[in-house]
Amino acid sequence: MPKIGSGMEAVPKQTTIRDVARAAGVGIGTISRVLNSSSQVSLETRARVNEAIRRLGFRPNAQARRILKRRSEIVCFLLSNRDFIHPFHARILQGVESYASGLRHHVLFAVLHYSPRTAPEKIDLPPVLQEHGLIDGVILAGTIYPNLLRRIEAIRMPFVAFSNNVVGMDGDHLYDQVGFDDFSGTLQSTRYLIEQGHREIGFAGDLSYPWIRRRFDGYRQAMRENKLKPVSILPRKADGFVDFGQKSAERILAGLSRPSAVVAGNDETAYGLWLSLRRQGVKVPEEISLVGFDDREEAVLMDPPLSTVRVYKEEIGQTCMKMLLERLHHPQMAYSQRILPTEFVVRGTVRQL
Amino acid sequence: MPKIGSGMEAVPKQTTIRDVARAAGVGIGTISRVLNSSSQVSLETRARVNEAIRRLGFRPNAQARRILKRRSEIVCFLLSNRDFIHPFHARILQGVESYASGLRHHVLFAVLHYSPRTAPEKIDLPPVLQEHGLIDGVILAGTIYPNLLRRIEAIRMPFVAFSNNVVGMDGDHLYDQVGFDDFSGTLQSTRYLIEQGHREIGFAGDLSYPWIRRRFDGYRQAMRENKLKPVSILPRKADGFVDFGQKSAERILAGLSRPSAVVAGNDETAYGLWLSLRRQGVKVPEEISLVGFDDREEAVLMDPPLSTVRVYKEEIGQTCMKMLLERLHHPQMAYSQRILPTEFVVRGTVRQL
DNA sequence: TTATTTTGTGGAACCAGTTCCACGCATTTT
DNA sequence: AAAATGCGTGGAACTGGTTCCACAAAATAA
Structure with missing residues (x-):
């Protein structure tokens, strides 16, 4: 040191x-x-x-100017160390940066250090937020506990949250948030499977995550409106999303009736499913069709390329930044929630029955 | 807006x-x-x-303090939009942030916007660097043109470069840099292949990148010291690293003598090779062994998991930050170059002959 | 007891900008 | 011709901290 x-x-x-x-x-x-x-x-x-x-x-000297202007034109992009700069969030950051730099603003990158020992409720605010005058506002991405939002409100720091990752219910609590439509994503993908003739369709996703639950809801909705029975595949304890997919595949292969298609909670789970199925000699999509969620970069590189639900990650970042700037210029404005659309993209993992 | x-x-x-x-x-x-x-x-x-x-x-008020202290305790992490926050660089950023935050410093994230129209030589410095007093120094990651370094020197902004990505020769020009040992990486992996009994070993990597060339050199060294003939696989024009791998595989399969192992320029190329080989029914590692470079997150998820050269990305970031702070506190100090070691990790894509 | 040092404190001056009021001068209006 | 308006400009006062000098009181040394 x-x-x-x-x-x-x-x-x-x-x-x-x-x-x-x-x-x-x-x-x-x-x-x-x-x-x-x-x-x-x-x-x-x-x-x-x-x-x-x-x-x-x-x-x-930019600093001197900032004191007088009472505005630093710097915003903070805050991410928890849990999901440190996963490509998904990196793309959001990309959106934030591009919108910010277009309006001569700067982006400060900060990490919220959850330690395994400290309960997420009593985590300290990162130093950047404590400082006065350094940043004008915060964009929250990654896993967010509602309690964190309270703390940020308490110091009256303007913020926008990427709300898809907010963990724990917080019903009527209002703040600026940007999210995307989990529900509609799986609704679309499941409907597509049904259109292609599939009837026995399982859902494989770790329901302990609220966003995966929302995706499950979309899947159920599509199933119900077609009078089909939703089935949640419940593997034994898994370690991470990919492993969850692998364990789910084992479960499927061990079961009596085998679904003709599986809706995965996300692309990683879909990859796990694919891996395990392939290893057992089950061909995708010939024997089992598969759809994912997120449209990660890797999805298109799979073999066959994964049919999945596209999320416009950069747009999320841009929208976050845009909303934050609006908030900064109009502090009294009513809070707003923006849910961006998702879109199912057809690739190679679904077979027509 | x-x-x-x-x-x-x-x-x-x-x-x-x-x-x-x-x-x-x-x-x-x-x-x-x-x-x-x-x-x-x-x-x-x-x-x-x-x-x-x-x-x-x-x-x-942090701003006011900064004016007097003549130090903002903010450093800039600068990345070109070419390779915008590729997971590799994200991990470097992670290292930078962790070291910085430990020493009560902040990290400003900025992007160098190369446009396809403008020649990389005449690119403007990003606004953050132009501002006076906002940042204390810069850490450069991603594709770097030596000319950019000159510009930064011209405004007397302290910087450290992640030098593995410096494009274009710049022999005797000195500055603070952190890199990792490309040469030794492939030297290790190739030697390992030879130890395992392989004799016909090809190299598949896009040599237009200087770092891939250094990896090629390591491979050649290992081949030569064992009196083996190095062979660079030359595919036709490819679109990106994965495609380069795929095209390379086609080339291999079309050739007369088939190598028993291939050293790939990086993990993406290895993945492309694997994809294409598998599709042609050629089993890895039974028929062809494969080693990669970089140890991306995905490497361990491949099937079989990819044997590759590990690069300590966070450590690169930490070292960059550390060197920058040293430079800031001792402006007259001689420039230093630090090359971090790489390490071959054995997984499942190499077969013993 | 007196001289010297130490400790704690107040506040003017400063850092590098912005803001705003006052003023000179030219132009236009009455 | 006098009054009103407008433009361009200078600089004092200010922003919110830090630094440093001066000075009083207390502690120590002579």
Whole structure:
């Protein structure tokens, strides 16, 4: 570890607007006006000032400006270490960044460190949020406990949550949130399976996650509206989503009646199913059809490529950023919830019966 | 787009140290001393001040402090949009963040937008770097053109580069860099193949990338020291790494003599090879053995799990952050290059002959 | 007892910007 | 010709911290 706080020797006096003012033979106010492209400066003066700025290599100090402006134009993207920068969230971050940079804002990346020892309820807010004036607001992604939202509200920090990952019920509690339509996703994919002639369709997904439960609901809805019996495949204790899929496949193969198609809770589970089925010599989609959820990058690389539900991840990020900016400019505005659509994409893992 | 600059109405006068000073009945200097846990404050006064701070809910303004301290304790993690937050770089970011947060620093995430129209040489520096005082230094990851390094040097911004991705030769040009040992990685994996009895070993990797070339060199070294003939498999024009692997497999199967093992330029190429071989009914590792490079998360999930070269991605991030902090505290220090070791991990894609 | 050092504290000056009021001068209106 | 308006500009006052100097009181040394 380098000694922090050492190296205070060098005090590299920077060029200030006063230097520029002297060099250009004008007042400091004029420099400020030029920098903020305020109208009230004559062309001639403006040119002289810009010339001086260029000559001195002057770059305004962003920090000083921020104090006065009472706005840092920095937002924080907060992710829990649980699901640290999983490609899914990385894509959301991508959306946040692209929208932010388009509006000359910056994105600070922070991690919420849940420790296995501390209960998620009493986790401390990360230092970034504690600091005053560093960030204007927060975008929450990854696993979110409602309690965290309370804490953030308590310090009156504006925030937008990617709500699909909010764990634990929090019914009537209102805040700005962006999510996508889990329910409609599986509704579409299951309907598609039914259209293709499938009747015995199982659902394989870890229902301890609220979003997987919502996907299960979409699946059930599609089944019920076609008078079909929903079946949730219950494997024994699994370690992660892929393994959940593998264990589910074992369960399916051990069972008496074998479904002709399986709706997986997500792409990872679908991959696990595929792996295990293939290993047992069961061909996808010839013997069992398969649909996933999320449309991860890898889905298209599977063999055959996975039919799955596409989620517009960048758009989620963009929408989060957009909503946060709206909130910042209109603090009194009513809270809003935005649910983005999902779309089933046909690839190669479904067979027509 | 929300109108930016609107909503300037609310000027929420914040609590300052002067308020606290008044409330505690002490001078402003004392407040500052308490905040910086400077020794020279009596226990009694300290208690009174802390009480006042608590009562007023005072949080010091970080921006103001930064101006005086001439250090923002924020570093920028810069990634090109080319390889936007690929899991590999995400893991590096993870390392950067963990090291940074441990030392009370923040990480600003920025993207270098290469556009397909603009030549990479004349790309503009991202706004974050232009601003003065916002960040203390930069960590560069993703594709880096040496020219970018020059630009950053020109504005005298301290930086550390993850040098494995530096494109284009830049021999004697010195700067702080962290990398990992491509050469030794393939040297290890190829030697392992030879130990296992393989003699006809091909290399499949897109040599237009400098790091793949270094991996090729490691492979060649291992071959030569065993008096074996290195063979670079040259597929026709491919679209991305996975496709490169697939095309390479086609080439292998079309060839006269079939190697018993293939060293892939990276895991994606290995996956492409595996896909294509499997599709042609060629079993891995029974008929052809395979080794990859990078040890991506997916490697262990392949069937059989991929034997590959592990790269310690978080450690790269941590080392980058560490070096940057050293540089910040000792600006005159000589530049250093750190090459982290790589390690071959045996899994299931190599057969003993 | 007096001289010297130490400890604790107040507050002016400062950092690098922005804001706003006042003022000179030119133009336009009465 | 006098009054009113407008533009361009200078700079004091301010933002919210830190730093440092001065000084009083207490502790120690002579």
